[in-house]
Amino acid sequence: MDSRLLETLIAVAAKGSFVGAADALEITPNAVSQRLRVLEKDIGVQLVARSGRTVRPTEAGHAVLAHSEAVLRQVRDLRTAARGGDIAGELRIGAISTTLTGLFPQVLERLSERHAKLDIYLEPGTSAGLYDRVVSGALDVAAIVQPTFEMPKSVDFVSWRQEPLVLVAPIGERRTDVVAILETTPFIRYDRRQWGGRLATSFLEAFDIAPKERFELDALDAIVMMVSRGLGVSLVPDFAGPWAEGVQRLPLPHPAPVRRIGFLHLRNSPRNHLVSVLTSVAAEQST
Template sequence: MDIQNLESLISVVDCGSIAGAAKKANISATAVSLRIRKMEKHLGCTLFNRDAHSIKPSEKLLAVIPRIRCIVEHAHQLSNDLNADTLIGELRIGAISTALTGLVPAALEQLSSSAPGLKLTITPGDSKLLYDKLVNQELDAAILVAPPFKTEKSLRMVTLRSEPLCLLAPAAVTQDEAHSMLATGPYIRYAARSWGGLITQRYLDDLSLAPCVTCDLDALEAISLLVSQGQGVSLVPQWPSLLQQSPNAHILTNDPKYCRDIVLAHHAGHHRASAIKLLASVLMT
């Protein structure tokens, strides 16, 4: 029984149409239809009820679709286990937004030539979400802000970059002007609940600065846009593409206490250790 045929069955059920399943798999609708008919012939029953404008799973298919999902999942896991010590197969990683735009594209380009058989499945999210997914074994590795607490003993953290604290303002400023603007102007706060936001809040607390907060955002690119539109000033880490988006960004301090460390987190002794090691190396180049 061809796993690709089973994948197409699942995809048609999930997408609700052959066209949707074909688009998801990047193949033709004719190819998806052929796979379905092959499965119906092999199993000797009708798997979908068709009319002129729709296709719906039959009761028989709905009854066994959970088992089909398990078969496909186990097949993929078997492939990954067989290729565990190689640079082939799927590697599930998570990445925060600034890593997706600043670190991941160049890494993917390098991996396409150095490990063409390695397929990265990327999950976006904030650091806390990705950390939880990593702990729950839903990810093989995650690019996130260094956790502000003691992590599980099984986890390892590879520091990819350390980002100094910057002031974003509509125009270039000096150090003294920066502190004055923080004390008096409208302040767009990098959400204090986020792991990176905790660092900016620490800086303000240590200098006894209490800006007038107009909004909280855990979206650095959006903060940069609001500042460029004259909506206020903000304290942010110097993420990879910051200076391209905000050329007036002013580094306030390089003190490690106020830097946002970006790490690649993974479990010690992971079965995809070779792939994770290669990923770490290309992310740091």
């Protein structure tokens, strides 16, 4: 069976239409439809059902989808094993948003220059979501916030970058007393459900600060933009950027919480030699 057929089924289920799947796979909708017909003929059952422009998996389709990721992972493992130690093949990388905008462009540029046979698949997400994707084997590696809980021995975490929390305030704020600013200025909270957002909550609790909360967001770039418009102040990691104009970053009183970014991967992955190439190039970027 051509592995592209299963990839197409996964894309159709995820996007809910042939057009959406075609965009994701960078093929035509007709090619999507043709691949599904071939897969259905090969398996012998109908896998998707149309309702107007919406396409949904049938019961049999859901059953096939439940095993598809594992099958594709095994196919990738075989290809990697066949290449031995060559820096070639597919590497599936997850990344939180701030690393995608501030760090990964340079890393991917260097990887493409040095290893032209390395195919990169990049998936955005939250630290919690990407952690689960790596543990399940759906991703080879992910750049995430270091978990605060004890990780299983089956995974390894390679530190990449340390980002102390800072107070982000409008450029016009003349005070330097962080606690006074937080107690008297509208506060834009970094979503406490995010692993990084919990650091801000722990700082507020440690200093017994009850800010006048205005918004709670999970997107750091949106938080910084709102601060630049004078809508409040926020506690965020000193991430790689880019940063909006019109803001300043004030250091927090000691000890300031630190968000640690690193690469999570399975210890026994057959693509760990590719992961090592990624982490080495990323280490150059952080120096």
